[in-house]
Amino acid sequence: MENNSNYSRRHFLKDLALGGGGLVILGTLGFKILKSADGKTIKAITVDFKKCAGCRTCETACSAFNHREKISGEEVFGLGNPHLSNIKVYHFNPDVDVPSTCAICPDPPCIHACVISPDLITGRKALYRDPETQTIKNDIKRCIGCKQCAKACSNLRGGIIHPNPETNKPERMCTLCNGDPQCVKHCPYGALEYIEIAADRDLNNLSPNKIAKKLMEQWYNFNA
């Protein structure tokens, strides 16, 4: 599918290049364009929707790594139950599949929305950025399950964070699997990448619904 020539590069970047659930890159246009003026970058998981075939292998790989099981005393990978996965693939009709995962936003609205006061020593709220991995973590001992983080993510970004149905405490923040994201590693189609992207960009993430709508228009000239 060629990009519609009426569709300017500026629109392209604005509407599509920065999508929900991680940075969205289409085709070979990519992070070079997205690099910020000062060259400061962070590493994030990106999705190439043109390559994604919607097989959900990423869900199973994420789940297997992040939800291990104890088998005769030894901790091993889980079976990959997709329900436990942090990354989620959403199907749409006309045919578009949208993998959606935590973008580890440089300006995380989830942490901003956390109502727990910063700890006097560490400066952390219940929801905080782990300085070592840069990922977003939740201190379940301090978290009160107010769901403000999920609301903020849903309103301002991709709607990744889901409160646990029993405790209401936030789940599905990307762990980056100790620096070797399993979703990227196991994607059979090379649709997911873990690469350097601009750190100072406003990652105005879109929800899967919005991304799908854009892609439907682009690929099939379809207006939902």
Next chain:
Amino acid sequence: MSIKGYYGRLLDINLTTGEIKKTQIPEEDIKHFIGGRGLGTKLLWDKLPNPGIDPLSPENAILYMPGPFSGLPIPSSSRTCVVTKSPRTSALNSKYEYGSTVSYSNMGGFFGPEIRFAGYDGICVIGKASKPVYIKIIDDEVEICDASKFWGMGTDEFDNALIEELGDRKFESCYIGPAGENLVPMASILNTAARAAGRGGTGCVMGSKNLKAIAVKGTQMPKLGDHKKYLELLEKVRTSFKEENKDDLEWWRYGGTANALTASSKSGTQAVKNYSEGTFGEIEKIGAAANREQVWKRDFACFSCQLACKKSGIAKGSYSVMVHDGPEYETGTLFGANLLISDLAGLQKLIAVADDYGIDIISAGNVIGFLMEAYEKGIIDSKFLEGIELTWGNVEGSLELLQKMCNRQGIGDLACRGVKYLAEEIKQDSSKFAIHVKGHELAAWNVPVNSEYWSICYATSNRGACHMNGGSPERQDMATLRDSLAACSFASGWYKNEISYSKFLTAITGLDWTDEEFAKAGTRIFTLEKMFNYREGFIREDDNLPYKFFENKFTFGDFKGSIVDKKEFEKNLTEYYKLRGWDTETSKPSDDVLNELDLEFTIM
């Protein structure tokens, strides 16, 4: 508790009474029949203690069966097998008015894995709802919901409407279209608006129960017998796909089964002009390359599959069509080559309309081809066809006829019953070119070239003519196992040696599935199906081939002159029965064979 790798649980729903039960599946049945097609047939056998019931009566059961691989990320093993008593087949001389075969039809996608995530090894529906309903399943919560407002809706629109009603995109579902609602015998069941359990009238049985759809969502996974061994095998199979099957993967991703359109035509194995020819001169116009260039935009995969053989896009030309999938080999041949249609947008339109109504394209393509031949021969005229000039290659006429079939209007009401029924109505020797076995139409692989394989394959398949059946006992038993695991045919050849299906099944269950035991299970399942059919009145005379193959010679292509030798066929069939240990006169499996296969409960 059940055997590891299973829940041992069947979701058992009676739509007449509204009763919803979760019943225990006997361990022995799981050991003997594995899952999918096999376990489905055993459960069907138990649900229908007497032969001869009307397949469209509330008494019939319809089973939606994943397999022990379903839900695990074992590549290319996410199919769902629908098992029921067929509304399509009939014997030449059964004592039962409604004597018909078992029907099994499987589809890819995400539905089967989700059944397992919800905590079941299968879903069984009997009875008939008093109004249109759909079944909603969230793990243990099961609800029968009103579907009145969806009745009449095409599958494409419904696919979105259902998600909107459920308010959660993570549901997986399967459903019928207007064809199934109208009780068109050859109606299909679809999921994702494209993937179909098309064959054998499963959609008609669903419609007869007033069941529009099943939607399911779950959170679970069963414990495995040998978790670590399974992980080891998974790693190996992933590596093997990447390293050893790289070229094959590229082939599938490029064109899916549509790659076979041009290849099969060259080899003289394609159904062309109602099976009169094996080669279509214009096949390039509707082949994979043409579609890559003009239609397909994206490739899509089933759950945890690396092939992405489903193709979506936009067709433009004589029609403007949203393409959810296709053509693949079967749809491209039956609506293309078999009707001498080479207008790509026209072909795509026919496929899209058929999927939207939910009708089996293989059977529908046969019906249209049969009527085109009858029209050409002057057996019927345009008056009979209510004004349609049904010449070869006529897209518009085919479309009109197809819609009449789906709506059961006028001539369509006759045509939708299949070529066997049509030939009985039209008479004038038209049965000679009615391409079916046991009332079920043949698929897109033509018979005369490689006739040894294809004639046995079609003549002996347990659901009536079936191209996935295999042309020898060994091939058939392996195909049966594949369908019972809910694995996909396309990558099945890649599971061998260290990563064979039986090794996976051993790790999943913790039972010792030797290659011998595994092969025996395949024979057992195939033979149970055979006994189901035998009980309904199917004997050797029903394991036949359409007359055309014995009298028609190809006139075109590299395989000009090809024909099937009837004596040779009968000889091969006798040989086949001997290999199976079945009576060569009646085709009945011997009591010794049945005992050896633990099928003593079928001995009559």
